[in-house]
Amino acid sequence: MAQITVDRTLCDNHGQCAIAAPKVFSMNDEGILEYAETFDDALLDEVEEAIDVCPVQAIFLKD
Amino acid sequence: MVQRIIVAGASLGGLRAAEQLRVAGWTGEILVIGEEEHPPYNRPPLSKDVLAAPGTPEEALAKLAFRPRRSATGIQWRLGTRITASNLAARTITLDGGEVLGFDGLVIATGLRPARVAAPGPQAGRHLLRSIDDALALHEALRPGTRVGVIGSGFIGCESAATAALLGCSVTLVEGRTGPMERPLGRALSAGVRDMLTQRGVDCRQAVSVVAYRGAESCTGVELSDGGVIDVDVVVEAVGSRANVEWLQGNGLDLVDGVECDSHLRVLGEDGQPVPGLVAVGDIARYPDDRNGLPARRVEHWATPTDTAKIAAPALVAGLVGRPPAEATAPLPSFWTDIFGTRINGVGSPASAEETRILEGDPGRLHAGVAVGYYRGDTLIGVVDAGLPASKHLHYRQLVLDAGALVTI
Numbered sequence: 001m002a003q004i005t006v007d008r009t010l011c012d013n014h015g016q017c018a019i020a021a022p023k024v025f026s027m028n029d030e031g032i033l034e035y036a037e038t039f040d041d042a043l044l045d046e047v048e049e050a051i052d053v054c055p056v057q058a059i060f061l062k063d
Numbered sequence: 064m065v066q067r068i069i070v071a072g073a074s075l076g077g078l079r080a081a082e083q084l085r086v087a088g089w090t091g092e093i094l095v096i097g098e099e100e101h102p103p104y105n106r107p108p109l110s111k112d113v114l115a116a117p118g119t120p121e122e123a124l125a126k127l128a129f130r131p132r133r134s135a136t137g138i139q140w141r142l143g144t145r146i147t148a149s150n151l152a153a154r155t156i157t158l159d160g161g162e163v164l165g166f167d168g169l170v171i172a173t174g175l176r177p178a179r180v181a182a183p184g185p186q187a188g189r190h191l192l193r194s195i196d197d198a199l200a201l202h203e204a205l206r207p208g209t210r211v212g213v214i215g216s217g218f219i220g221c222e223s224a225a226t227a228a229l230l231g232c233s234v235t236l237v238e239g240r241t242g243p244m245e246r247p248l249g250r251a252l253s254a255g256v257r258d259m260l261t262q263r264g265v266d267c268r269q270a271v272s273v274v275a276y277r278g279a280e281s282c283t284g285v286e287l288s289d290g291g292v293i294d295v296d297v298v299v300e301a302v303g304s305r306a307n308v309e310w311l312q313g314n315g316l317d318l319v320d321g322v323e324c325d326s327h328l329r330v331l332g333e334d335g336q337p338v339p340g341l342v343a344v345g346d347i348a349r350y351p352d353d354r355n356g357l358p359a360r361r362v363e364h365w366a367t368p369t370d371t372a373k374i375a376a377p378a379l380v381a382g383l384v385g386r387p388p389a390e391a392t393a394p395l396p397s398f399w400t401d402i403f404g405t406r407i408n409g410v411g412s413p414a415s416a417e418e419t420r421i422l423e424g425d426p427g428r429l430h431a432g433v434a435v436g437y438y439r440g441d442t443l444i445g446v447v448d449a450g451l452p453a454s455k456h457l458h459y460r461q462l463v464l465d466a467g468a469l470v471t472i
Contacts, residue, residue, distance in 0.1 A: 014399065014453060028454060029452065031451070031455070052132075052369050053366065055105075055107060056105075057130065061133070
């Protein structure tokens with residue numbers, strides 16, 4: 001399993017992560033990010049894409 | 064001998080290209096060469112948060128710096144170095160110090176520079192907004208009560224006008240031929256953006272351009288095409304950009320507006336065929352609009368370097384080992400802007416629309432929530448939404464995807 005954290009002080013709820021990795025990130029009806037901190041390694045490529053497309057670079061992959 | 068790919072350009076496009084070359088399995092050398100002294104950093108905040116409150120230069124840079132992917136190992140960087148010429152037949156580039164470097168593959172990611180207003184008058188006091196140094200210099204000039212003339216009403220013009228107004232400056236926006244963000248947004252939403260700017264005290268001058276600058280040493284006034292004159296302390300020129308292609312001249316490439324590419328971002332030669340070992344990434348690349356069956360165009364959005372690097376890098380690596388490029392999905396362009404706290408999101412190709420239809424809300428009241436659809440015939444090719452939650456944006460994005468066929472290249 002891999003782990004991420006989103007810095008909520010940076011996150012601006014653009015929603016680009018939810019497009020790149022919808023199994024890990026989603027936007028609720030108020031437009032606020034919800035995400036899984038732990039996810040299967042098979043989703044790592046998608047999550048790396050989500051990190052790339054975050055306009056504020058708020059997603060951090062944990063060691 | 065170890066093979067080498069040179070990535071020309073060390074901004075977001077250069078970084079993403081280098082990362083994606085490793086993702087594509089390239090184990091040879093990667094050398095990224097960039098003119099700016101700074102490692103790659105994020106530019107959109109330069110007209111917004113960073114222009115409003117940059118902190119020290121070190122703080123601003125720390126806040127904006129990109130974190131390269133962990134898998135992007137063994138990448139060499141040469142910053143503060145300009146490429147002055149290239150010889151694609153000999154597979155060499157020339158640096159500003161005269162050094163000549165050879166390559167097996169070359170990624171063209173030298174991007175754009177701001178265009179200047181072609182008007183006579185003093186040079187001092189005329190700012191641009193492209194680099195972190197530009198933003199820091201402009202921030203220093205913006206004080207409460209400072210009279211600011213912003214020339215041009217695209218994204219950067221509107222955003223910097225809004226930020227200057229928030230800082231208490233007295234702002235005049237010289238719109239130019241088209242209204243605020245009119246090309247990407249269309250006329251109805253553009254009028255809504257103008258209303259937002261006007262309500263916050265920005266003096267929007269419609270359908271006028273700059274004839275001349277006034278002032279002895281520094282710019283103190285702007286003469287407009289309608290005969291009007293605005294008194295200014297500071298000018299911001301935001302009148303579009305020019306592709307940094309000069310170093311590619313003399314190789315028979317089509318450099319009329321950026322670098323002409325095929326759908327895999329492979330650069331096309333005089334014979335219309337891809338030049339071996341050569342791709343372009345980012346807003347310098349002019350590539351076909353396969354989703355809409357429209358001719359090649361450059362796409363000047365933040366997502367473009369990342370989108371194009373993911374196609375160009377594997378195509379380059381495939382070419383260098385003698386394979387055809389793998390099938391890929393044509394990118395779906397997207398953009399956003401923030402004006403006085405209202406998020407505006409775009410997806411698809413609104414600028415290529417023949418017709419617009421309101422999907423929800425009132426384009427005159429962006430902050431209250433609005434979405435506009437952009438059509439060619441009956442096909443939805445783009446949506447712009449404003450003042451809506453991101454969940455709504457995802458919904459409209461899906462409508463655009465569903466309206467078009469899945470386009471593989």
